[in-house]
Amino acid sequence: MQAGVIKDERTRKYLPWLGALAIFMQALDATILNTGLPSIAKSLGESPLEMQSVIVSYTLTVALLIPLSGWLADRFGTKRIFILAVGLFSLGSVFCSISNTLDQLVLARIFQAIGGAMMVPVARLTLIYAYPKDQLLKVINFITIPGLIGPMLGPAVGGFLVEKLSWHWIFLINVPVGLIAVLVAKSIIPNFTNKVGRFDLLGWILFSGGLTMLTLVIEKWNSPTISTIQLIMLCLLAVLMGVAYVYYARRAKDPLIKLDLFKITTLRLGLIGNLVTRFGIGGMPLMIPLLLQVGYGYSAMYAGMMMIPQALSNLVSRNFVVPIVRRFGYRSTLITNTILTGLLISCFFFITPNTPYWVIIILMIGNGAFNAIQFTSMNTISLADLDQETSSEGNSLLSVTQQLAVSLGISLSAMVLMIFQNSAVAVSSDQIAVFRYTFLVMGLITVLSSFVFTKLDKDAGASMSGKREYGDKS
Structure with missing residues (x-):
């Protein structure tokens, strides 16, 4: 089936729910894992402050394989690739559940990521092909709302499973959800295809x-197994491979990522904003569970329960994204919201061992609300000016950027955390001081990232937000 707006009413009605189910699986997996990391670390004999490789191995693998997912979906059809993706993700979850060492778990997460790299991007690509652009903002916003049930259930369910059973069970919960997604996909999702050339293997x-080398530099900077010379060599290799790709892409007929895409202003600024903003925000899913369990000494279940208000706030706030963007436009919304998000993250600096738990909950509620506006706005402005020819590649590039930013954000926050852990801050009487200073740095990074969105035009993304039409009517 060639890509185009679908007319079947049943498919139009239920297709967004399938996209939401895919997001639910990934969100549930991520939030359950974040809450369970300290327990996993204890079981495997590792430090909970150095468990980021379990998350980074997944997000980096997803980032690397997403370009292939777009090509596979266009070549073999969105339906076939989506079902394959869910199957691999579910099987990878089983492998994670039977891991007995950190190395085994990291390898299982990489296998799981092979399915994850295709699952959500292919679902979103199907929606881009299936719906007209003036409906896309509402559809994309909708699929994230049911998907947020995962973050609400994840922390509490993860804490319950870790305490009552074992951490292995936090992965097995993906399996029944995956089976449901496969059954629904067989009858609902259209098998859209597009004409594509050969996959750009060299590109x-x-x-x-280049991305792998860069991530390794951030990941291994403090590792005793790698020397300073080796780190410098990895960094130089990352730069050389990046420069080589730019040189190659300018001359290749069908490169992996066409550099002409960056001429689309909204896409370019949306991608840059996604990347630099998540340098600060991206580490929060790792930092908050560690703060609650390692810093405050909460149990996994109690820490999971305290994460629910943040997820609920995120869910409720998404209902206001469309009217906010229509009223103020993408430029003003993103500049203001990015600054507010950074200031709120910085507020975690002022918590102490004597800070009441309800103060932390208020901060987490605010963080959830600002994140809802931030991520939905950044994602949709990136897609605003894509057409039929650029939708697949633009969508893949957005997904790559998101996963890369999450990976780098987690690695960066873990690096900052370890810097303070090895400094004079760690020997203070305040056990939470290491986390406080890390939050301060992450908040400042987020505030500074708002500068990117000042480059947006006042009416940027008007075809999606409807601000121009809104203004004409008023």
Whole structure:
């Protein structure tokens, strides 16, 4: 079936729910894992402050394989690839559940990520092909709302499973959800295809190699197994591979990522904003559970229960994203919301061992609300000016950027955390001081990232937000 707006009413009605189910699976997996990391670390004999490799291995693998997912979906059809993706993700979850060492768990997460790299991007690509642009903002916003049930259930369910059973069960919960997604996909999702050329293997090697080297530099900077010279060499190799890809892409007929895409202003600024903003925000899903369990000494279940207000706030706030963007436009919304998000993250600096738990909950509620506006706005402005020819590649590039930013954000926050852990801050009487200073740095990074959105035009994304029409009517 060639890509185009679908007319079947049943498919139009239920297709967004399938996209929401895919997001639910990933969100549930991520939030359950974040809450369970301290317990996993204890079981495997590792430090909970150095468990970021379990998350980074997944997000980095997803980032590297997403370009392939777009090509596979266009070549073999969105339906076939989506079902394959869910199957691999579910099987990978089983492998994670039977892991007995950290290395085994990291390898299982990489396998799981092979399915995750295709699951959500292909679902979103199907929606881009299936709905007209003036409906896309509402559809994309809708699929994230049911998907937020995962973050609400994840922390509490993860804490319950870790305490009452074992951490292995936090992965097995993906399996029944995956089976439901496969059954629904067989009868609902259209098998859209597009004409594509050969996959750009050389471009993929250069692009993915550069990203991998960069992530390794951030990940291994403090590792005793790697020397300073080796780190410098990895950094130089990352830069060389990046430069080589740019040189190659300018001359290749069908490169992995066409550099002409960056001429689309809304896409370019949306991608840059996604990247630099998540340098600060991206570490929060790792930092908050560690703060609650390692800093405050809460149990996994109690820490999971305290995460629910943040997820609920995120869910409720998404209902206000469309009217906010229509009223103020993308530019003003993103500048203001990014600054407020950074200031709120910085407020975690002022918590102490004597801070009441309800103060932390208020901060987490605010964080959930601002994140809802931030992520939905950044994602939709990136897609605003894409057409039929650029939708697949633009969508893949957005997904790559998101996953890369999450990976780098987690690695960066873990690096900052370890810097303070090894400094004079760690020997103070305040056990939470290491986390406080890390939150301060992350907040400042987020505030500074708002500068990117000042480059947006006043009417940027008007075709999606409807602000121009809104203004004409008023």
